[in-house]
Amino acid sequence: MYLNLAHWLKGTRALGPGKRLAIWVQGCCFDCTGCIAQSWRKRRRAKLIGPEELAKLDLDGVDGITISGGEPFLQAKPLAAYLKSAKETYPGLSVIIFTGFTRDDLTWSSALGLIEHVDLLITGPYIPEQNNGTGLRGSANQELIFLTDRLKPWAEEIVSGQRSVELYYRGNELLIVGMPEEKVLKSILGEIEELEK
Ligand code: SF4
Secondary structure (H helix, E strand, O other): OOEEEEEEEEEEOOOOOOOEEEEEEOOOOOOOOOOOOHHHHOOOOOEEEOHHHHOOOOOOOOOEEEEEOOOHHHHHHHHHHHHHHHHHHOOOOEEEEEEOOOHHHOOOHHHHHHHOOOOEEEEOOOOHHHOOOEOOOOOOOOEEEEOOOOOHHHHHHHHHOEOOOEEEEEOOEEEEEOOOOHHHHHHHHHHHHHHHO
């Protein structure tokens, strides 16, 4: 059983409270207009890694894990196995998952198995017209579902706080971490275009 990952990054503060491990899965079954993860949407082989192998990653000093993509629930079974192992070593971790599915869609058994490990589920497709720059979601239609009390002390920040965005260069590729408002995204891309001239 393998995870097919687009990328992972330890230490982000743009995808939930505290310092987090971000995991982006490769492959999505949705086609949201304005998706900023275009290269991670394609259902192709990317970085294959076993759940137990990924769970060996040193997460000392990390407060939680945020999983996005791509569509995490297409890899529900290996993700559940990974989270189970990671939490055995680091029981204090909080878990956030972004999904294009709605809560009512997530009824199959491996999806329910994954949900058992999640503290905050952010559901629904991205709709650019509803991207208002606030809250831990790409657009205001997306539902923030607190499945446990673990992240409730940050509920206000999660529901209506200002978002932050981090930029990383991987070789000559730019990685945008977070959910930039449309105008912020345009300005980042504009600046980069200028720099590359
Ligand atoms: S669900 Fe997420 S990754 Fe998939 S198309 Fe929509 S925004 Fe992109």
